[in-house]
Amino acid sequence: MTATKKKYHQLRREVIKCLYYNNMLTLTELSKLTNKSLPLVTTTVNDLVAEGYVLESGLAPSTGGRRALTFLLNQKKHRYTIAVSMDQLVTQVVIYDLLNQVQMAPETMKLSLSEYPNGTKILIQFLKNYISNSGIPVEEILGVGIGMPGFVNADFGINHTFFKVEGDGNLRSYLTKALGIPVFIDNDSSIIALAELKFGAGKGIKDVMVVNIGWGIGLGMVINGTLFRGHSGYAGEFSHIPLSESNKLCSCGKRGCLEVDTSILVLVDKAKAKISSGVNSSLEQLFLDETKLAGDHFLDAAKGGDPLAVSILSDAAFLIGKGLATLIHIINPKLIVLSGRAAVASKIIMAPVQQAINEFCIPRLAEYTDIQVSEISKESGLLGAATLVIENCNFN
Amino acid sequence: MTATKKKYHQLRREVIKCLYYNNMLTLTELSKLTNKSLPLVTTTVNDLVAEGYVLESGLAPSTGGRRALTFLLNQKKHRYTIAVSMDQLVTQVVIYDLLNQVQMAPETMKLSLSEYPNGTKILIQFLKNYISNSGIPVEEILGVGIGMPGFVNADFGINHTFFKVEGDGNLRSYLTKALGIPVFIDNDSSIIALAELKFGAGKGIKDVMVVNIGWGIGLGMVINGTLFRGHSGYAGEFSHIPLSESNKLCSCGKRGCLEVDTSILVLVDKAKAKISSGVNSSLEQLFLDETKLAGDHFLDAAKGGDPLAVSILSDAAFLIGKGLATLIHIINPKLIVLSGRAAVASKIIMAPVQQAINEFCIPRLAEYTDIQVSEISKESGLLGAATLVIENCNFN
DNA sequence: TCATCTTTAATTACAACGTAAATTTTATCC
DNA sequence: GGATAAAATTTACGTTGTAATTAAAGATGA
Numbered sequence: 001m002t003a004t005k006k007k008y009h010q011l012r013r014e015v016i017k018c019l020y021y022n023n024m025l026t027l028t029e030l031s032k033l034t035n036k037s038l039p040l041v042t043t044t045v046n047d048l049v050a051e052g053y054v055l056e057s058g059l060a061p062s063t064g065g066r067r068a069l070t071f072l073l074n075q076k077k078h079r080y081t082i083a084v085s086m087d088q089l090v091t092q093v094v095i096y097d098l099l100n101q102v103q104m105a106p107e108t109m110k111l112s113l114s115e116y117p118n119g120t121k122i123l124i125q126f127l128k129n130y131i132s133n134s135g136i137p138v139e140e141i142l143g144v145g146i147g148m149p150g151f152v153n154a155d156f157g158i159n160h161t162f163f164k165v166e167g168d169g170n171l172r173s174y175l176t177k178a179l180g181i182p183v184f185i186d187n188d189s190s191i192i193a194l195a196e197l198k199f200g201a202g203k204g205i206k207d208v209m210v211v212n213i214g215w216g217i218g219l220g221m222v223i224n225g226t227l228f229r230g231h232s233g234y235a236g237e238f239s240h241i242p243l244s245e246s247n248k249l250c251s252c253g254k255r256g257c258l259e260v261d262t263s264i265l266v267l268v269d270k271a272k273a274k275i276s277s278g279v280n281s282s283l284e285q286l287f288l289d290e291t292k293l294a295g296d297h298f299l300d301a302a303k304g305g306d307p308l309a310v311s312i313l314s315d316a317a318f319l320i321g322k323g324l325a326t327l328i329h330i331i332n333p334k335l336i337v338l339s340g341r342a343a344v345a346s347k348i349i350m351a352p353v354q355q356a357i358n359e360f361c362i363p364r365l366a367e368y369t370d371i372q373v374s375e376i377s378k379e380s381g382l383l384g385a386a387t388l389v390i391e392n393c394n395f396n
Numbered sequence: 397m398t399a400t401k402k403k404y405h406q407l408r409r410e411v412i413k414c415l416y417y418n419n420m421l422t423l424t425e426l427s428k429l430t431n432k433s434l435p436l437v438t439t440t441v442n443d444l445v446a447e448g449y450v451l452e453s454g455l456a457p458s459t460g461g462r463r464a465l466t467f468l469l470n471q472k473k474h475r476y477t478i479a480v481s482m483d484q485l486v487t488q489v490v491i492y493d494l495l496n497q498v499q500m501a502p503e504t505m506k507l508s509l510s511e512y513p514n515g516t517k518i519l520i521q522f523l524k525n526y527i528s529n530s531g532i533p534v535e536e537i538l539g540v541g542i543g544m545p546g547f548v549n550a551d552f553g554i555n556h557t558f559f560k561v562e563g564d565g566n567l568r569s570y571l572t573k574a575l576g577i578p579v580f581i582d583n584d585s586s587i588i589a590l591a592e593l594k595f596g597a598g599k600g601i602k603d604v605m606v607v608n609i610g611w612g613i614g615l616g617m618v619i620n621g622t623l624f625r626g627h628s629g630y631a632g633e634f635s636h637i638p639l640s641e642s643n644k645l646c647s648c649g650k651r652g653c654l655e656v657d658t659s660i661l662v663l664v665d666k667a668k669a670k671i672s673s674g675v676n677s678s679l680e681q682l683f684l685d686e687t688k689l690a691g692d693h694f695l696d697a698a699k700g701g702d703p704l705a706v707s708i709l710s711d712a713a714f715l716i717g718k719g720l721a722t723l724i725h726i727i728n729p730k731l732i733v734l735s736g737r738a739a740v741a742s743k744i745i746m747a748p749v750q751q752a753i754n755e756f757c758i759p760r761l762a763e764y765t766d767i768q769v770s771e772i773s774k775e776s777g778l779l780g781a782a783t784l785v786i787e788n789c790n791f792n
Numbered sequence: 793t794c795a796t797c798t799t800t801a802a803t804t805a806c807a808a809c810g811t812a813a814a815t816t817t818t819a820t821c822c
Numbered sequence: 823g824g825a826t827a828a829a830a831t832t833t834a835c836g837t838t839g840t841a842a843t844t845a846a847a848g849a850t851g852a
Contacts, residue, residue, distance in 0.1 A: 028830070037810045042831075059818095065829025066817040151760065160760070207627045219726075223619060230728025231603045232764040237725040242639075242718060242756045252758050322638060329633040330615075330726060332626025360638045362648050364547065364556070368628040424801070433839045438802075455847095461800025462846040796850080803844070808837105815832070822825085 011036055011044050013395055019073045020098060020390050021198050026060050026068035045071055052077050073098040080136055081389040084146040085381030088113050088215040093130050096386045104134045113162045120163045124178045143182040145388035147191030147381055153233040154186040184392045190227055193220020195384035196337050200376045207333040213342035216263045243323055258323050262316040264295040264342060270312050271298060281308035302345045310348055317349040321356025328361055328369050335370045343377035407432055407440050409791055415469045416494060416786050417594050422456050422464035441467055448473050469494040476532055477785040480542040481777030483584060484509050484611040489526050492782045500530045509558045516559045520574045539578040541784035543587030543777050549629040550582040580788045586623055589616025591780035592733050596772045603729040609738035612659045639719055654719045658712040660691040660738060666708050667694060677704035698741045706744055713745040717752025724757055724765050731766045739773035
């Protein structure tokens with residue numbers, strides 16, 4: 001392909017992405033978002049309309065002069081993304097169209113990554129079933145985006161922690177081959193940060209830190225408006241910074257890691273210990289119901305005001321706040337978003353986090369960083385995975 | 397000025413900067429460095445040669461084909477930078493030409509920023525004298541670059557900690573007016589990072605952290621190849637992260653700050669306390685000589701192997717290493733450079749820093765980050781200040 | 793030692809792109 | 823309802839980039 005043609009395809013992709021993130025745009029807006037001239041954007045959009053990728057969608061409301069034509073992505077072009085969101089215990093999949101509308105009810109599977117270190121085949125079968133049940137032809141699927149825990153190098157497509165594969169160790173190419181669809185993988189916390197950046201509280205903000213409070217503590221970093229991964233792809237290893245005074249041994253082999261005192265799994269253990277030592281709590285009953293994960297029971301109880309759960313969660317949130325104080329000192333971000341499973345208990349988390357920041361941050365720094373709880377935490381794993389596909393696929 | 401002319405001037409400036417950083421370049425190299433086409437770079441360089449800014453400098457050694465013409469900046473164009481490097485106690489100034497060759501012996505002045513909170517006038521007089529003694533006409537001076545401690549917003553030209561000025565509080569415009577030369581200011585640690593990025597160990601590396609170990613502990617961050625300042629300009633407040641177990645109160649009002657146990661001023665106090673409690677040390681004699689700062693005596697003693705100084709400095713370095721472990725977890729940089737006054741005692745510092753990193757870092761992360769002691773620490777404050785001018789002036 | 797081939801630089805021609813002026817369309821004001 | 827103002831398109835032209843061409847140097851081999 002000639003250099004000129006490559007450039008053209010690049011702009012074509014940029015235009016599609018802009019419409020994906022912003023739904024409906026005028027030519028002037030597209031020109032500004034892509035940093036390309038209006039004449040060039042105009043011809044590119046015309047081509048995309050002719051191809052069927054983009055639809056003309058009536059006139060924009062007047063802003064005092066001639067009304068602009070608006071454009072949006074065409075659902076009837078039948079291009080879909082498969083979004084997969086994994087955590088330590090649960091894997092979820094859904095299929096979206098280009099407007100991020102769900103095409104088939106999401107499916108969930110329990111898959112404990114530490115129990116099934118070679119769960120790759122289970123994952124493949126799960127995805128194959130889901131895709132074939134959807135009835136959507138493979139050639140209409142742009143790609144499969146997967147957010148997963150572990151040390152993931154997104155560029156090379158390797159997960160150094162889970163889903164080890166034989167040969168070159170390249171999980172992405174292995175899955176791509178197995179499914180017959182382009183697969184893109186990234187760390188779950190990076191994926192959540194991507195979702196916040198494009199669709200959530202971080203939209204349009206340059207420096208955003210997204211904390212993923214779940215079975216572990218993760219951090220996705222947005223710096224200068226793009227996902228920051230560090231020199232070798234492992235930036236944001238927030239959960240193992242030396243911080244806590246606790247002496248408990250972490251899975252990483254060190255003591256004092258943030259994760260040891262703040263992951264929801266640990267909080268559940270703490271609650272169980274308290275209960276068996278005689279403390280009364282609604283959790284005692286809830287934990288008997290095994291149709292739901294203990295961690296989710298715990299969060300429900302905290303949200304419902306159970307004193308034990310609230311107390312344990314508050315303590316953890318305070319420690320996380322202390323970690324965030326360090327982050328604020330180093331990065332000076334505009335915004336910190338609290339997300340992940342624990343975000344449902346937003347009211348209980350916010351106060352101690354803010355309190356810790358007040359206590360451990362220089363006031364001048366603290367005042368420049370907003371703290372928010374994610375409003376899209378329940379779907380951000382899937383939305384981010386879909387975004388990963390859009391960012392990387394070819395739109396052929 | 398039309399948009400076209402602006403673009404032309406931008407490329408002109410880019411070419412001059414590239415030659416400033418790389419000394420001697422061919423047209424092909426310039427084209428790659430500026431991301432501009434060869435024809436365009438060729439005409440731009442020809443214009444610069446005609447103007448006298450750039451000199452043709454013979455043929456490059458052959459690489460197997462036709463030999464390329466090389467170009468370098470023309471000293472005889474008579475354009476100079478004034479570089480000012482300030483710390484809490486000492487201010488230094490020098491005048492460079494475009495090849496960073498010293499035009500007049502540097503001058504040093506003791507100026508304690510905390511004792512003279514309004515030292516602005518002293519600084520102005522000092523610089524005026526130096527400039528007039530140099531005999532270089534003002535119109536040949538491209539600008540004055542100043543690296544100074546404090547919360548500095550380089551874009552707005554404001555120092556929120558020192559040198560407060562009346563009115564709009566804009567130190568840069570105040571100094572520019574007083575000196576009649578464009579002035580550019582930045583935080584001293586950012587300046588040192590800039591110097592490492594352009595002339596030191598960080599050359600060509602994308603993610604570099606530069607630690608400034610001096611009267612305090614500073615951090616200059618290079619992320620994605622450029623100086624990172626954070627959302628409101630205060631990124632890298634490394635010295636006040638909650639870390640140490642010490643209970644000493646920091647100047648910032650908190651306890652446990654890194655600075656409380658690691659700044660050279662504190663180390664001197666520790667040494668003095670030990671000496672008066674009866675410990676023998678060569679420092680006892682050295683501290684009597686007041687022609688040199690106590691901190692420098694301390695570093696000399698450590699470098700010379702004095703057991704007391706070595707022991708105190710090693711302990712501090714270990715704590716700094718613990719802080720760096722946090723930094724590595726969050727940023728995952730390619731390189732950490734240890735610089736500042738303490739860099740002269742590199743051999744004593746390196747071992748405990750590395751030890752702390754081994755102890756507090758996940759091995760996978762630690763192995764991806766190199767630690768080095770700066771080789772240009774003695775002049776990096778001045779070099780960086782000159783660079784600040786080159787980065788921001790107009791070359792008229 | 794000279795001719796030819798290979799490699800890299802510099803130049804040139806042409807196509808792509810951006811800028812800014814001109815034109816069109818719409819809304820608002822009188 | 824017409825004049826005016828504002829904003830969106832279109833057009834024309836100048837700048838920039840791409841790629842082919844020419845030039846210059848070294849390498850190779852008879």
